[in-house]
Amino acid sequence: MRVLVIGAGNMGLTYSEGMATSSMLNRKKLMIHDLSAELIEMLRKKPEFDVYEKLEDCLPMADVVFLGVKPYHADALMEKMKPMVNDQQIFVSLMAGVTIQHIQNGLEIKKVVRTMPNLPAKVGRGVTSYTESKEISRVELLMIRNLLDTTGESIRVKNEEFINKSTGISGSGPAYVFYFMQSMLEAAKKMGFSDNDSKVLVSTTFEGAIKLFKESDLTPTTWMDRVASKGGTTRAALDSMDENNVEELIKEAAFAAFNRAVELGEE
Numbered sequence: 704m705r706v707l708v709i710g711a712g713n714m715g716l717t718y719s720e721g722m723a724t725s726s727m728l729n730r731k732k733l734m735i736h737d738l739s740a741e742l743i744e745m746l747r748k749k750p751e752f753d754v755y756e757k758l759e760d761c762l763p764m765a766d767v768v769f770l771g772v773k774p775y776h777a778d779a780l781m782e783k784m785k786p787m788v789n790d791q792q793i794f795v796s797l798m799a800g801v802t803i804q805h806i807q808n809g810l811e812i813k814k815v816v817r818t819m820p821n822l823p824a825k826v827g828r829g830v831t832s833y834t835e836s837k838e839i840s841r842v843e844l845l846m847i848r849n850l851l852d853t854t855g856e857s858i859r860v861k862n863e864e865f866i867n868k869s870t871g872i873s874g875s876g877p878a879y880v881f882y883f884m885q886s887m888l889e890a891a892k893k894m895g896f897s898d899n900d901s902k903v904l905v906s907t908t909f910e911g912a913i914k915l916f917k918e919s920d921l922t923p924t925t926w927m928d929r930v931a932s933k934g935g936t937t938r939a940a941l942d943s944m945d946e947n948n949v950e951e952l953i954k955e956a957a958f959a960a961f962n963r964a965v966e967l968g969e970e
């Protein structure tokens with residue numbers, strides 16, 4: 704099977720690096736195409752890829768085509784692709800917001816898998832949600848899932864609305880975690896810790912809390928109670944967050960991302 708990734712930025716390259724290791728490729732190298740001359744030069748140094756400057760040299764050969772450009776570049780790209788595609792090819796979109804129907808109309812094809820990836824895929828710890836057009840067979844879907852799983856875990860969702868919802872939780876979610884980390888780092892530095900000690904304190908706290916959560920059946924609220932002693936320090940911090948309505952604000956932020964994904968699909 705020949706896989707082509709178009710757009711080798713943050714996401715395209717991350718997925719390419721994961722998928723290049725897949726046995727689904729039958730030892731054929733993963734093909735990559737990008738418009739950036741700088742990126743092409745960098746990619747040529749990587750032996751695991753076949754790098755193409757011209758779409759016409761790779762697109763007709765591909766069985767599966769990943770679309771990794773920004774949503775606002777999708778239309779220009781599809782216009783260029785349209786004369787070179789056929790309806791046996793499977794198109795897998797990594798793009799936020801862009802709907803299956805928009806891709807089907809833009810390329811005049813039927814087989815589309817729409818995904819919502821996330822950046823921890825870079826270290827093999829991503830989570831990708833995906834859903835498909837009805838023309839994708841079970842076998843094809845399994846094949847795509849195998850490819851996605853090279854970057855971490857994947858979950859099939861029942862429709863595109865849940866892809867937009869995943870955008871608000873897992874797609875954009877790493878940025879919320881980094882926001883929280885940044886705030887804690889700044890607090891640590893303000894208290895006088897060095898940059899390095901702040902990083903160790905904050906990142907190990909996150910890793911430890913996540914491991915506790917993942918390896919138990921307990922909810923985060925129960926874990927919060929296990930950390931907080933009555934009248935103690937943690938309660939002071941949690942009360943301060945509650946007084947400032949932090950929980951509601953985080954929920955609102957997740958919905959803002961979800962709503963923006965819906966809007967992107969309408970633009």
Ligand SMILES: NC(=O)C1=CN([C@@H]2O[C@H](COP(=O)(O)OP(=O)(O)OC[C@H]3O[C@@H](n4cnc5c(N)ncnc54)[C@H](O)[C@@H]3O)[C@@H](O)[C@H]2O)C=CC1
Pocket residue numbers: 709710711712713714715736737738739742771772773774776779780797798799800819820821822874875
């Ligand atoms: N960065 C993230 O954490 C996430 C990104 N996404 C989605 O992934 C997609 C890509 O995002 P990033 O990788 O962050 O963007 P990026 O800007 O890092 O990469 C996009 C790449 O596409 C290339 N490109 C643009 N037009 C092209 C064309 N016509 N032909 C070939 N290459 C072209 C650019 O040169 C660039 O290298 C977006 O649609 C975004 O919604 C989804 C979830 C998470």
Ligand SMILES: O=C(O)[C@@H]1CCC=N1
Pocket residue numbers: 799870874875
């Ligand atoms: O911010 C964005 O639009 C993309 C989609 C999810 C994460 N990054």
